[in-house]
Amino acid sequence: MESILELSGVTKSYGSKHALRDVSFQIQPGKIIGLLGSNGSGKSTLMKIAAGLMQPSSGQLLVCGEPSGPRTKAWTSFMPDKPLTESWMRVKDAIGFYQDFYSDFDEAKANEMLQFMNLNPSDKISTLSKGMNDRMQLTLALSRNAKLYLLDEPIGGVDPVAREKILDAIVKYYNEDSCLVISTHLVRDIERIFDEVIFIKNGNVVLQEEVETIRFTRGKSVDELFKEVFAE
Amino acid sequence: MTIVFDNNMPIYIQIMNYVKKQIITGKLSPGDKIESVRDLALELQINPNTIQRTFQELEREGIVETRRGLGRFVTSEESTIMLIKKEMAGELLERFVQGMKELGFNKNDIIAIVTDAVKDGGSDKHPDRSE
Numbered sequence: 161m162e163s164i165l166e167l168s169g170v171t172k173s174y175g176s177k178h179a180l181r182d183v184s185f186q187i188q189p190g191k192i193i194g195l196l197g198s199n200g201s202g203k204s205t206l207m208k209i210a211a212g213l214m215q216p217s218s219g220q221l222l223v224c225g226e227p228s229g230p231r232t233k234a235w236t237s238f239m240p241d242k243p244l245t246e247s248w249m250r251v252k253d254a255i256g257f258y259q260d261f262y263s264d265f266d267e268a269k270a271n272e273m274l275q276f277m278n279l280n281p282s283d284k285i286s287t288l289s290k291g292m293n294d295r296m297q298l299t300l301a302l303s304r305n306a307k308l309y310l311l312d313e314p315i316g317g318v319d320p321v322a323r324e325k326i327l328d329a330i331v332k333y334y335n336e337d338s339c340l341v342i343s344t345h346l347v348r349d350i351e352r353i354f355d356e357v358i359f360i361k362n363g364n365v366v367l368q369e370e371v372e373t374i375r376f377t378r379g380k381s382v383d384e385l386f387k388e389v390f391a392e
Numbered sequence: 393m394t395i396v397f398d399n400n401m402p403i404y405i406q407i408m409n410y411v412k413k414q415i416i417t418g419k420l421s422p423g424d425k426i427e428s429v430r431d432l433a434l435e436l437q438i439n440p441n442t443i444q445r446t447f448q449e450l451e452r453e454g455i456v457e458t459r460r461g462l463g464r465f466v467t468s469e470e471s472t473i474m475l476i477k478k479e480m481a482g483e484l485l486e487r488f489v490q491g492m493k494e495l496g497f498n499k500n501d502i503i504a505i506v507t508d509a510v511k512d513g514g515s516d517k518h519p520d521r522s523e
Binding site: 190191192324327328331332336348351352353354355372375376379380381382383384 | 397399400401402403404430433434437438439440441442445
């Protein structure tokens with residue numbers, strides 16, 4: 161089966177600082193992948209490179225077998241950690257904005273998701289709480305019929321109830337032929353929706369494994385393993 | 393359906409045990425249709441592939457069967473259901489005996505304690521004490 165995302169030897173430096181060093185991995189369709197690392201480990205840099213928004217200093221990136229470019233960007237739906245919407249927009253304007261930008265945007269799905277998320281189309285985005293804004297951003301990202309979804313910290317900073325709702329929405333609305341990469345450092349709440357996890361530490365990939373294999377062979381949860389690997 | 397998961401154990405094994413328990417306690421009857429992978433994934437907030445794997449394993453053990461285009465069903469084979477019941481009872485018993493031995497009880501003590509407990513508990517018959 162062809163990989164949805166393949167990185168080989170990807171390195172990114174900001175001046176003399178290495179954000180990513182020789183990162184290589186492949187991910188297959190139909191999987192939900194957890195990209196896990198502590199703050200400053202290189203998760204967001206990796207997500208931006210995978211989204212084609214940033215060029216690696218060296219190494220190669222392939223999306224569905226093609227090098228990064230306009231075509232691969234059209235297959236990729238990215239939810240950044242900072243919203244792309246403008247403060248003057250209402251919820252319905254944000255939907256319209258995405259619809260104009262992306263030909264794969266599914267309006268029916270967006271409307272269904274808004275309802276599921278308890279978002280009102282006429283609400284102003286600037287008045288939404290942090291949790292509601294995260295729901296909004298997730299709705300925008302998942303309403304596209306993409307091949308690769310990249311969600312950067314979708315549950316960062318929201319309360320447990322909003323977190324549940326976001327996890328529900330991910331399981332309910334993700335497309336089974338695609339691949340979903342979720343970056344987070346909140347492992348415990350979300351580990352049950354992953355197929356595989358990739359641990360990234362100081363810009364290096366230190367582990368890529370199926371979560372059930374971790375539980376089976378090590379007898380511990382992904383969260384415990386995470387704490388071990390990232391202990392200071 | 394609610395399960396309290398232990399993230400230290402493979403999730404698919406926990407769901408398998410849960411389904412088996414539902415069958416033994418009669419909450420799922422032989423021949424009953426089982427929820428779809430997607431619905432169950434949503435209900436349990438679990439990765440759909442994990443649910444898929446659970447059903448594959450249950451199918452391999454002959455506990456559920458897929459009928460083309462209709463979905464998944466609990467087996468109608470009473471003998472298979474009896475077998476699960478015995479298997480689960482066996483596991484329970486093994487753990488119990490092991491625990492009692494660790495507490496320092498010998499074979500005769502254990503038999504006496506169990507006989508006593510069964511006698512005490514025999515009067516109040518509450519088959520539905522699960523929830």
